[in-house]
Every structure is written in structure tokens, then in C-alpha cells.
Amino acid sequence: xxxxxxxxxxxxxxxxxxxxxxxxxxxxxxxxxxxxxxxxxxxxxxxxxxxxxxxxxxxxxxxxxxxxxxxxxxxxxxxxxxxxxxxxxxxxxxxxxxxxxxxxxxxxxxxxxxxxxxxxxxxxxxxxxxxxxxxxxxxxxxxxxxxxxxxxxxxxxxxxxxxxxxxxxx
Amino acid sequence: xxxxxxxxxxxxxxxxxxxxxxxxxxxxxxxxxxxxxxxxxxxxxxxxxxxxxxxxxxxxxxxxxxxxxxxxxxxxxxxxxxxxxxxxxxxxxxxxxxxxxxxxxxxxxxxxxxxxxxxxxxxxxxxxxxxxxxxxxxxxxxxxxxxxxxxxxxxxxxxxxxxxxxxxxxxxxxxxxxxxxxxxxxxxxxxxxxxxxxxxxxxxxxxxx
Numbered sequence: 345x346x347x348x349x350x351x352x353x354x355x356x357x358x359x360x361x362x363x364x365x366x367x368x369x370x371x372x373x374x375x376x377x378x379x380x381x382x383x384x385x386x387x388x389x390x391x392x393x394x395x396x397x398x399x400x401x402x403x404x405x406x407x408x409x410x411x412x413x414x415x416x417x418x419x420x421x422x423x424x425x426x427x428x429x430x431x432x433x434x435x436x437x438x439x440x441x442x443x444x445x446x447x448x449x450x451x452x453x454x455x456x457x458x459x460x461x462x463x464x465x466x467x468x469x470x471x472x473x474x475x476x477x478x479x480x481x482x483x484x485x486x487x488x489x490x491x492x493x494x495x496x497x498x499x500x501x502x503x504x505x506x507x508x509x510x511x512x513x514x
Numbered sequence: 515x516x517x518x519x520x521x522x523x524x525x526x527x528x529x530x531x532x533x534x535x536x537x538x539x540x541x542x543x544x545x546x547x548x549x550x551x552x553x554x555x556x557x558x559x560x561x562x563x564x565x566x567x568x569x570x571x572x573x574x575x576x577x578x579x580x581x582x583x584x585x586x587x588x589x590x591x592x593x594x595x596x597x598x599x600x601x602x603x604x605x606x607x608x609x610x611x612x613x614x615x616x617x618x619x620x621x622x623x624x625x626x627x628x629x630x631x632x633x634x635x636x637x638x639x640x641x642x643x644x645x646x647x648x649x650x651x652x653x654x655x656x657x658x659x660x661x662x663x664x665x666x667x668x669x670x671x672x673x674x675x676x677x678x679x680x681x682x683x684x685x686x687x688x689x690x691x692x693x694x695x696x697x698x699x700x701x702x703x704x705x706x707x708x709x710x711x712x713x714x715x716x717x718x719x720x721x722x723x
Contacts (some may be wrong), residue, residue, distance in 0.1 A: 349530055357525035364517060388520050395524045397663035397723065399533040400595045413596035417665040482520060490723070 345407045346475045348398075360391060361471040365460060366392070370419055373449060385479055386422040425492065458508050466501035473498055517692055520680035521594050531661075535591040538658040542587055542677060544617035545651040550685020553647055559688045562682065566693070574615060575719065576687040578608045582680035586710075590655065591674035594662020600669060605676075612703065615695040631697045634693070640690065640698075644705035645712075648675070648683035656717040675713025 348356035353487070354355065367387045375383055394414055401410045459467045472478040482492045565571045582605060589600035620628060655674035664670035683702045692698055 351530075353525045357521055360521045360524060362517075363523070384517060391517070391520060391524065393663075393723070395527070397596070399531045399661075402595060405597075409597040410595070413665055414661055414663065417596065479520075482523070483525075495669045 346403060349401075349403060360394070363394070363415075364391065366475060367415055367419075370415060374419060375423060386419060388479055389422050389481045390415050390418045392485060392491070425495075438456070458505055461508055462501055462504060466497055466504070468499050469494055469502045470505065474502070516666050529569070533594070533661055535594065538591060538594075538655075538661065539587055542651055542655045542674075543681070545654040546678070546681030546685060549647050549650050549682065550688075553643070554688055557689050559590070560691050563688060569693075570672040571615065571619075571695055572693050574611065574695070575690070575693070575702070576684050578612055579680040579683035579687065579702060581608045582706065583677050583684060585653075586596050586673045586676035586680065587654055588657060590677060591662075593664045593666055593670045593673065596663050596665050596666065600666075600673060602673065612695075612699045619695040627694075628696055631692050631694055635691060636697075638702060640686075640692070640701045641705040641708070644679065644683050644686050644702065645691075645709055647686060648678040648705075648709040648713075651681055652678035652713040654678075656713065657722065660720060660723075663723055664721050667718045670721050671717035672710050672714040675710035676706065676718060678713060679709025682709065701713050 345359055364387060365408055367390050368383070371383045371386045371390075375386065378386075386475060394411065399408060459470055462470065465487065469483060472483045472486075473480055480494045480498070481491050483489075484491045488492070489497070515652075552638045558722055585602065585604045585608070589602040589605075592697055593600045594705070652675050656671065659670060659674055662670075687702075690698065
């Protein structure tokens with residue numbers, strides 16, 4: 345951690361790699377019922393949190409309590425968010441996003457057209473999470489938004505898409 | 515995104531942001547001092563301040579909230595680092611002194627004089643002005659504390675509000691002419707707690723990360 349603080353990117357990568365199995369252990373112990381990929385999403389959220397708040401570690405103190413406190417906090421947060429969150433039934437919107445076998449690309453153009461009616465940021469989020477299956481955490485990092493804000497924006501965008509799709513039905 | 519790829523991405527972001535608690539403390543204290551100075555410039559300090567400032571009961575009216583401000587701010591800054599404790603137990607010190615002052619005044623004053631200064635105007639002036647003066651410092655405290663990573667956002671926001679409210683009360687005390695501890699311990703205390711509770715309610719979302 346001290347080397348990383350001094351700008352050593354390789355040391356920082358090594359630290360994150362060494363922490364990851366520990367995080368996986370914590371997440372899988374707490375969320376046995378969750379699918380493997382959901383667990384991995386949470387591990388990634390915790391890694392992002394460690395990264396975002398890395399400056400709050402005090403170099404004269406041991407790193408382990410700091411690391412575990414962040415991990416515990418974010419794991420609890422992530423599970424709470426999943427329990428309390430409105431689930432995003434992406435399957436409910438698949439007709440609006442992806443058509444069955446578009447022979448001439450017409451449906452794909454419709455989808456692009458619908459997404460194009462959203463504001464720029466919502467469209468970016470829908471494309472990244474809904475179409476390219478990118479994790480909300482990494483979309484948040486890229487767009488400078490918190491993960492929760494990405495989820496809320498995605499949910500709103502999906503609702504808007506649903507309304508738009510119904511409005512364009514013949 | 516695969517976790518290995520994420521780690522690669524994160525490790526490339528080699529610039530470490532700085533967490534500067536002293537800068538946060540300076541910003542909050544500057545907000546307290548500037549708001550109080552502006553208020554005192556407009557409303558004026560009490561005329562007999564320099565004659566009475568060394569009387570213990572009157573000095574305590576400024577020193578106790580100033581001490582609460584310092585301890586609460588220190589606690590909020592400590593909580594901004596995950597794994598640290600607020601150390602807010604020190605708040606019992608000024609609280610106990612204030613309670614003793616209150617009890618002593620209650621015991622020594624005749625029944626008719628104990629709450630003679632309490633009126634709608636004096637209360638609304640005291641509580642209202644302290645709350646108004648604490649708004650800017652509370653906002654500054656919450657915004658700057660977002661740099662940190664409190665795992666107890668409620669407690670952090672409450673301590674930020676406590677610092678803002680008690681700092682405002684310390685500034686307001688140079689204007690206030692109610693020197694009876696029964697008055698100022700009760701109503702300054704209530705105003706400070708209202709500022710802390712309001713900041714906690716308004717600020718808890720800001721400090722989540």
C-alpha cells in the first residue's frame with residue numbers, strides 16, 4: 345500500500361489481486377444464495393470502493409483494519425441494496441431492446457431509434473449495461489457516477505424505453 | 515467486466531487523491547468565523563462585553579460551545595477514515611460543566627428569577643439566530659467531509675452539525691445579553707442539538723458513498 349501510495353502501479357495491482365480472494369470469501373460467506381456472477385459483481389463493487397477511498401488510509405496505521413472496514417461496509421451496503429432494490433427486469437424490456445432475428449436490421453434500427461430518444465447519459469448507460477452487459481460499477485467509474493446512481497438512471501431509462509416502445513407499436 | 519481487467523484498470527489510475535483533514539477543519543472554522551463576524555458586524559457585540567468577558571458564567575457561554583465545536587469537528591474528521599473511532603466521549607466534559615452551571619444557577623436563584631428572561635422574542639431570537647448562523651458552516655462541513663469515507667454517515671453528519679451549531683452559538687454569544695446559565699444552557703443547547711439533528715437528517719445521504 346505504501347509503494348502504491350508512492351505511485352507504484354504494479355504494487356497497487358498486486359495489493360488488489362491479493363485482497364480479491366479475501367473479498368470473494370467474505371462475499372460468498374454472506375451471500376451463499378447469490379449466483380456466482382452476482383457475487384463477483386459485489387467483489388468488484390468493493391474493489392471500486394477501496395480504489396475510490398484509498399486516500400483515506402493513514403500511512404502510519406496498519407492497512408488491514410482499514411481494508412476490512414471498507415470491505416465490510418460495502419458488502420453490507422451491496423447486500424442491502426440488492427434486498428431493497430427494485431429488481432431491474434431486463435427481460436421485460438428485451439422486446440424493446442432486441443428484436444427476434446432481425447432479418448434486415450429494421451428492428452435493430454428501431455431499438456437504436458428508441459435509445460436515441462433518451463438523453464445522452466441514459467442512452468450510454470442502457471447501451472453499456474443493457475446491451476453490452478457491462479457491470480454497473482465500471483459504468484459508474486467511466487461516467488463519474490456512483491453505482492447506485494447508475495442503477496437508478498438505468499431503471500428510469502428502462503421505464504422510459506418501455507413507454508416509448510408502447511407508443512410506437514402499430 | 516472481469517475482475518482481473520477491473521484491477522488492471524484501477525491500478526493504471528496511479529494518481530492518489532489527497533485527504534486533508536486540516537484543510538477541512540480550516541474550511542469549517544473559517545465558515546463559522548466569517549458567518550459570526552458578518553452577523554456581529556451587522557448586529558454589534560454586546561456593549562459590556564469587554565467588562566464582563568472574564569466572569570466565569572459569561573466566559574462559559576462562549577467557551578463551552580467553542581469546546582463542543584472543536585471536539586465534534588475532530589470526531590467528524592476522525593470518522594472520515596474507515597476503521598477510526600470518533601472519540602466523541604470528550605463531549606461529556608462540556609456537557610457536564612454546562613449541567614453543573616445550570617444546577618448551580620437553579621439552586622442559587624430565587625424562583626421568580628430563574629426563568630424571567632424566557633420569552634417568545636428572546637427564545638426565537640436565540641434559537642433562530644444560532645440555527646441561521648449554523649447553516650453555512652454545516653453545508654461546508656458536509657461538502658468537505660464527502661472527501662472522506664465515513665462508515666457511520668449518521669454519526670458523521672450529526673457531529674458535523676454539532677460542530678456547526680456550537681460554533682455558531684459561540685459566535686452568537688458575543689451578541690447575547692442573557693447571562694443566566696438557566697437560559698443559555700437550555701436554549702443554546704436546544705439550538706445546537708436542533709442544528710445537529712437537522713444536519714444529520716439532511717446530510718446523511720451526502721456522506722454515503
